[in-house]
Amino acid sequence: MELSPTTQKFVLHWGEMGTRWGVNRTVAQIHALLFCSNQPLNAEDIADTLNVARSNVSNSLKELQGWGLVRVTHAVADRRDHFVAHQDIWDIFRVVMDERKKRELDPTLALLRECADGAKDDPALDTATHAKMAAMLEFMEMLMRAYDDFKHLPPATLKRLLKMGGTVAQFLGSDSKDAKP
Template sequence: MPLSPLSPTTQKFVLHWGEMGSRWGVNRTVAQIHALVFCSPSPVNAEEIADTLEVARSNVSNSLKELQAWGLLRVVHLPADRRDHFVAHQDIWEIFRVVMDERKKRELDPTLQVLRECAAESAQDGALDASTRQKMEGMLEFMEIFMRAYDDFKQLPTPTLKRLLKAGGSIAQFLGPDKKAAKR
């Protein structure tokens, strides 16, 4: 049985979350299920999800497993109901952290590994142009700085992270202009 009919706003949100997910490399149905469970005021079971989104039960089952693997959903049990029900993290900051960690593991960590391998191999590659080597080294330096900053930021408590992000350009003004960059 489907959940009570979704409001137009909830339906718009669920559909858009699916679109955004597909742009980020996440299966559209996986993202829609996450949005639906996130918005639900109570735990939902797989049959309700399948009926509400009008997708195959097997697709829902696989999507739920993926969302659980990411740590975005968890199983809860209701009295007198043997089925698994699902709830989503409700803290948007925690959701953001989970998604960023997964993206880092899947995309950035392998890229950093390849860049490090290229840097190590470049000294023995006689056919490698010096300007290409310099570009690769610059990319490696950028990625290492970015990854260290990410690791530092992800450890911050949510209130501190909020203040930091709200400060935005004020931090750059506080730090002042980069004298080396101004000379270039």
């Protein structure tokens, strides 16, 4: 499969961005390739197109399936598995956010709660550090509540909300004690 220069640029960049987000480059490139593809691809086509080892493609596809970003489909008269990526950008965003929350934020929140409980019985913990941990816990809990509120909104509502940008902040007004210079 020959990629157009623009598609190739997108796939390569998505791989680069994946590494910055803590995702394996090949995993991100395969996701980008499947997202851009107008038909399901089998692992051999993916390996040939990206010039990566078939075993790397297989492991990467399992990871993408684990994240829920890619699913298996089948083609008539072809026994091989073919793969397709979610095509709805809002769906991709939700899947990634849910997985990142589950893998990164939920364990952090659990640890912060554990530290808050342990702080009560830790005479060596100074007051300033305890206050910082409590503020972090309060922030994370507020962030998770907001996430839970927003994750169920339909894409059209989220889009309108995002387009409003600073208008919401202007409507709510500024609390001068919270404002940063």
